[in-house]
Each structure stands twice: as structure tokens, then as C-alpha cells.
Amino acid sequence: MTTVRHKLFLMGASLMLVSGGVITIAVLPVQAATITANVKQGEKVGSVEMPYTLVTTKDGPQRVYWESKAPQSLTSDQINDTDFVAKFVSDYPTLGNLFQDPGLQKTLNELMDKVNRANRQDSLIDFVVSTSDDNGLSASDYAKRIVQSITQQSWIVSRLAQYKTNAKTFKEIQKDYQENFRPLIEALPDDEDGNKENLLQQSDFLFNTEESTLDTNASRFISMFKTGMFLSSYSDAQLAEIDPDASAAQMSQILQQPLSKYLHPQADGTLQIDGLLLSGLMAYSTIMPDPIVPNPTPTPDPNPSTSQAVTVKYVDQQGKALAPTATLTGKLGGAYHAQAAKIDGYQVTKTPANAIGTFTTEAQTVTYVYEPQVVQNGAAATMAPKGSVIYAIKKIGLYQTPTFSTKQRLVWYAKQKRTNRPMFVVTGYAKSVNGVKRYRVKDVNHHSKTAGKMGYVTTNTDYTVRVYYAKRHVKIKVINAKGVNAYQKKNLTGKRAHYRYGQQLKVKKIVSHNLTTRFVLSNGTYVTANKKLVMTVK
Structure with a gap:
């Protein structure tokens, strides 16, 4: 569709380009989040949302995750847990196959690193171009090519679907093609690879020929588009509603939004990268977006006098709420003390620095982060934590x-x-x-x-x-037939040793990791505390 391969980001299957009679995959940039977040420059990325296709309709934006049964996000700890990633890729091959090279773990770590080093107020297209290997075009030219691509793809798939559903006749579609779509392709610059010529030939094959040709090939091409767009669950009638002009307008807005639009603050103080930064651009629309109106700068009150509330949150290490949020109120300048809640099976990781303070003219949030309760001696908690x-x-x-x-x-x-x-x-x-x-x-x-x-x-x-031990034991024995590995870090990365079935190991302490636990051996390495893999011995 364009002379640029759109390798604007790390990877991801994105817009299908009709080239040389086949559907090929190009890598594209990202879709802005649907909520505006107050993102500070120093905040670090702690998780990545899984890739999805965005479809905007009259009912609002809809996320269609590429792997519906997979977790909707991964934390940095999970990403750096080699065993977890290997199992994740095995359990969800759709995602595993897409990230074979350079691999899911490396892809996500490079993505987080680039975002951590970026200026959050840069526009999306500026960020994408600055982190891209394809620096031959300016940001404005790059954006133009991307908008052209989404327009072309939206037109093709919507017109094929309209024909299949009898929403438009062949003559109506052919006239639209000759008067509107083909001139767009002809206006593209020529390129050495012949992409423009291939696109013209392929489009003419479908829309500038006899109706029997389109009738024979429409279903096959729609099927390919559905697969490439990860919209296999969508009907032809739904695809027929995609509006090329609306999709293009949406894309233009997306590319001009600041990077901060794609970073969602989490309860633990970190940021989560929006899934469309990972997927490349997969964004379509059936309605024209509202114009972006800049927020007027409010005039600050020179003498504020109203005390704002303090919100107290209780979350696990993934940012999920474990107990209802508490709200503290008081007089301006008065003291507050936000206390931890007692939650079965959990313990507070540390007391927040702002747990004790004074009410001010700005709203404040105190976040208590919890981990599964473990003990070094005595009885462990009897109730298993939620999520364990x-x-x-x-x-x-x-x-x-x-x-x-x-x-x-x-x-x-x-x-x-x-x-x-x-x-x-x-x-x-x-x-x-x-x-x-x-x-x-x-x-x-x-x-x-x-x-x-x-x-x-x-x-x-x-x-x-x-399933995981919750208290320290002096000695354990390996019961997994394939043995277990010992690692340098508690997220089970940095393999240090392998222990065979039947070997006995001395334990120094037990530590928690997300909703699991690890045994720390006498040599300082970490092994799993999964009861199906190891057992305690006297």
C-alpha cells in the first residue's frame, strides 16, 4: 500500500498490505488510550497490556484482544520470569508465534526500556519515528503514509463485506473504486519495489473487472483480512460498517496525541503500556471521531481554602484491589493517619511514606501494597489469598x-x-x-x-x-521427576544449578513472589516452593 514497510516499532502483526497478489504483514505504530492519564516523566513502566485490535463504533471503543483467554497484561516480574514466559508462550501460541523473533521476553523488555527513556509529552508519531530503524522520512510524512495505509485497508475490507452482505451492488462499489479509491493509489509516489504497481494490479483484479471475479474471491479475501486483523469473531455485516474516512480521521488524531495517552497509572505507582503499543496499529472506526479541543488552562485560586480528601487503597502487587477503598476527610492543615486493613492471607509489604500527613488543598492517595502471607517459623496463614x-x-x-x-x-x-x-x-x-x-x-x-x-x-x-508452601522449612526434597532449577533471582531468572529428583536441599528462608513463594537455599539461590515439585523433610 505504501513504499514504507512501517517498521515503526518493535514488532506485531498489523496492517495487511495487498502486494503482488498476496496479503503481507507490516509493522505499524500504536493507538492512543481512551482515557487521559496524569503521567509524570519520572514514573517507570511496571506492566504491559497484551495486544488487541481497537474497533470504534457508536457504542464506543471496543478492545478485541488477540488472545482472549490470556491474561490482559503482564507485569515486569512476570516478563523477566523465564519459566513463566515459556509457559505463557506455550499456553497462548497465537502470541507466542507472533513474538518468536526476537522473543516475547526481549520484545517486552525493549518496549519498556524505550518508553522509560522517552519524553512522555512527545507526540506518538514523534516517539515512533525516534525509536524506529526507518528514519528516512519526517514525522509528518510518516504519519501521512500510515493514514493512507489505514484508509486503503479499511476501504478494501469494508467494500468486500458490503458486497457479500448485499449492502452495495457491484456497480456501486466499482464506481466508488474508479472515482475515489483508485485515484488515491495513483497519487502514491512510485517506488523501486513496485508496491504501488502491485497494489493497483491487485485492486483492479477485484474491483475493476467482471462481477464474477469479485464474487469468486470476496470470501477468500475477507477471511484473510479477518485473520490478519484478529477479528475472526466479527461478521461480514460488522466489517461492512467500517468507514475508511472515519478510520483515517481517528488515525490522524491517534498519531498526534502525546505518548502519555498510552501509559496508564497503576495503584503501585508504576505505569502500564497500552496494548496497541505492542500490537502495532490495529485501529478501525465506523463513526467520525469528535474533534480534539484543547483543555483551557484553569485560573488557579490564589487563596485556596478547601481541604481535599485522602483516598486509601489496598492492592496486591499487581495493583488489584483486595479491600474497599477508604476515604479520610478533615480540616485543612489537620493531621490524618491512614491505617492498613487486615486482609486474610496477606501482609503489607511496607508502610507508605504518606500514611501519616496533613490534609491539603490537593487530593491525596495512600496505597498499601500487600503480598501473600508467609512466615519463617510457626504456623502459616490458613486462608489462601485471592488469586493464589x-x-x-x-x-x-x-x-x-x-x-x-x-x-x-x-x-x-x-x-x-x-x-x-x-x-x-x-x-x-x-x-x-x-x-x-x-x-x-x-x-x-x-x-x-x-x-x-x-x-x-x-x-x-x-x-x-x-499449592505453594507458606512457611519456612529447614530442609526440602525434590519430587519432580525432571528435577528443579535454582536461580539467582526470586523471579526465577539467572539459572545457577539443577537438582535431580530425590536430592535434599537446606533452606535458609522463604520469600513471596507475586502470589507464589520461593525457598531461599543455604547458598543464597532460589527454588520453587510448589508442593507438586518439592516436599519438606526432617
């Missing part, structure tokens, strides 16, 4: 409601040997009508017929326990 994994050590049932009965039982899980015990992710808590605590869980036994089932199980530790 438990398994059944005896026969248990999964029930529709917190009040257990034969009628409410969904399935029985038989008692299994340690390495085969059924596992569940804790998604919440509930109580029976008699006040007995229950776990709300999701079955994560991937190769079982019960995988994905949701319901309630007992919290009785005679039947269900956490």
Missing part, C-alpha cells in the same frame, strides 16, 4: 453455592497422589447459611474434563491447602 492456587489433598466436591448439598454438587474430585492433585485458583470467598467460610474457585486442571468449572469448595485445611 490451592489443591485438594482428600476427596472433595465442587458446589454451585456456598451452602453444600448433594443437589448443589457439580462434581466430585477423587483423592490423588501428590503430583496429580486437582488444583483451583481462588477467585473469592463466601459463607454458607451457617456462616462456614468457603473458597470461590476456578478449576485449572487443564487436561481434565472439569477444566474451567467454577464453584465453591471447602476451606478446611484437612481437605484443601495452598
Whole structure:
């Protein structure tokens, strides 16, 4: 479609260019976030949203994630956890295949590094060009080529879909092509690779010929576009509504927005990169966007006198809320003390620096960050934290409601040997009508017929326990047939040693990592504390 291959960013499957009779993939830049964030220059990136295609309709912007079952974001700790990334790529091959070269881990780390070093107030197109290997064009020329590309692709896919759904006749589409679309292609500059000529030939093949040719090829081309746009779930009728002019106008606005539009503040003080920075540009629209109106600069009150509230948040290390937000109010200049909440299975990582302060004319936020509770001696917490994994050590049932009965039982899980015990992710808590605590869980036994089932199980530790050890033990033994590795860091990166099945290891302490735990060995290295891989010995 253009003479530029649009390798504007790291990688990602993006706009399909019709070239030489085949659909090819080009790498494009990013879509602005739909919310405006107050992003400061010094704030660091702590997570990356997974790639998605943006489709804007009258109902608003819609994110269509490329891998709907995958987590919607990854933290920097997860990205640097080699074992986690390997499993992630295996579990979600759609994403794994896209990031084979240079690899998901390297791709995301380079992306975070570039954003951390960038000027957050630079426009998106300036940022993209400054971090690109293709520096032959100015930012304005680059933006022009990108808008041309999105216009051309939107026109082709929408007209094919309109023909298939009988929204427009062949003659109407052909006239539109001859009067509007073909002149756009002819106006493109010539290039040595012959991309312009190839595009003209391919477009003429579909739209400047007999109707039988379009009728024969429309479905095949629509299918290719759906795959390349990651919109396989969209119907032909939905694709027919894509407006090339609206998509182009949306793109123009996207490219002129500051980089900060793509960085979303998280509860732990870090930023999350919007998924379209990773996906390249995948943005289409069925409606014309509203014009961007600059916000007027407010006139500050020279003598502010109103005290603003202090918001207290309680989140885990991924920024997810663990308890309702608290609000503190008081007189201007008066003192406040934001206290930590007691949350079953969690402990505060550290007290925020602003936990004690005074009410001012500006709103303030105090964020307590929690980690799963672990102990070096004595008994561990009995309740598993939300988001952690438990398994059944005896026969248990999964029930529709917190009040257990034969009628409410969904399935029985038989008692299994340690390495085969059924596992569940804790998604919440509930109580029976008699006040007995229950776990709300999701079955994560991937190769079982019960995988994905949701319901309630007992919290009785005679039947269900956490998969990861939650207290220190003096010595452990490797029970995984393939052994376990020891690492330099607690995110299990920097392999230092491999321990075979049956080897016994001395433990110095236990530490938490996200919703899991690690044993620190006497030599200072880290190994997993997963009970299906290691067990304690005396």
C-alpha cells in the first residue's frame, strides 16, 4: 500500500498490505488510550497490556484482544520470569508465534526500556519515528503514509463485506473504486519495489473487472483480512460498517496525541503500556471521531481554602484491589493517619511514606501494597489469598453455592497422589447459611474434563491447602521427576544449578513472589516452593 514497510516499532502483526497478489504483514505504530492519564516523566513502566485490535463504533471503543483467554497484561516480574514466559508462550501460541523473533521476553523488555527513556509529552508519531530503524522520512510524512495505509485497508475490507452482505451492488462499489479509491493509489509516489504497481494490479483484479471475479474471491479475501486483523469473531455485516474516512480521521488524531495517552497509572505507582503499543496499529472506526479541543488552562485560586480528601487503597502487587477503598476527610492543615486493613492471607509489604500527613488543598492517595502471607517459623496463614492456587489433598466436591448439598454438587474430585492433585485458583470467598467460610474457585486442571468449572469448595485445611508452601522449612526434597532449577533471582531468572529428583536441599528462608513463594537455599539461590515439585523433610 505504501513504499514504507512501517517498521515503526518493535514488532506485531498489523496492517495487511495487498502486494503482488498476496496479503503481507507490516509493522505499524500504536493507538492512543481512551482515557487521559496524569503521567509524570519520572514514573517507570511496571506492566504491559497484551495486544488487541481497537474497533470504534457508536457504542464506543471496543478492545478485541488477540488472545482472549490470556491474561490482559503482564507485569515486569512476570516478563523477566523465564519459566513463566515459556509457559505463557506455550499456553497462548497465537502470541507466542507472533513474538518468536526476537522473543516475547526481549520484545517486552525493549518496549519498556524505550518508553522509560522517552519524553512522555512527545507526540506518538514523534516517539515512533525516534525509536524506529526507518528514519528516512519526517514525522509528518510518516504519519501521512500510515493514514493512507489505514484508509486503503479499511476501504478494501469494508467494500468486500458490503458486497457479500448485499449492502452495495457491484456497480456501486466499482464506481466508488474508479472515482475515489483508485485515484488515491495513483497519487502514491512510485517506488523501486513496485508496491504501488502491485497494489493497483491487485485492486483492479477485484474491483475493476467482471462481477464474477469479485464474487469468486470476496470470501477468500475477507477471511484473510479477518485473520490478519484478529477479528475472526466479527461478521461480514460488522466489517461492512467500517468507514475508511472515519478510520483515517481517528488515525490522524491517534498519531498526534502525546505518548502519555498510552501509559496508564497503576495503584503501585508504576505505569502500564497500552496494548496497541505492542500490537502495532490495529485501529478501525465506523463513526467520525469528535474533534480534539484543547483543555483551557484553569485560573488557579490564589487563596485556596478547601481541604481535599485522602483516598486509601489496598492492592496486591499487581495493583488489584483486595479491600474497599477508604476515604479520610478533615480540616485543612489537620493531621490524618491512614491505617492498613487486615486482609486474610496477606501482609503489607511496607508502610507508605504518606500514611501519616496533613490534609491539603490537593487530593491525596495512600496505597498499601500487600503480598501473600508467609512466615519463617510457626504456623502459616490458613486462608489462601485471592488469586493464589490451592489443591485438594482428600476427596472433595465442587458446589454451585456456598451452602453444600448433594443437589448443589457439580462434581466430585477423587483423592490423588501428590503430583496429580486437582488444583483451583481462588477467585473469592463466601459463607454458607451457617456462616462456614468457603473458597470461590476456578478449576485449572487443564487436561481434565472439569477444566474451567467454577464453584465453591471447602476451606478446611484437612481437605484443601495452598499449592505453594507458606512457611519456612529447614530442609526440602525434590519430587519432580525432571528435577528443579535454582536461580539467582526470586523471579526465577539467572539459572545457577539443577537438582535431580530425590536430592535434599537446606533452606535458609522463604520469600513471596507475586502470589507464589520461593525457598531461599543455604547458598543464597532460589527454588520453587510448589508442593507438586518439592516436599519438606526432617
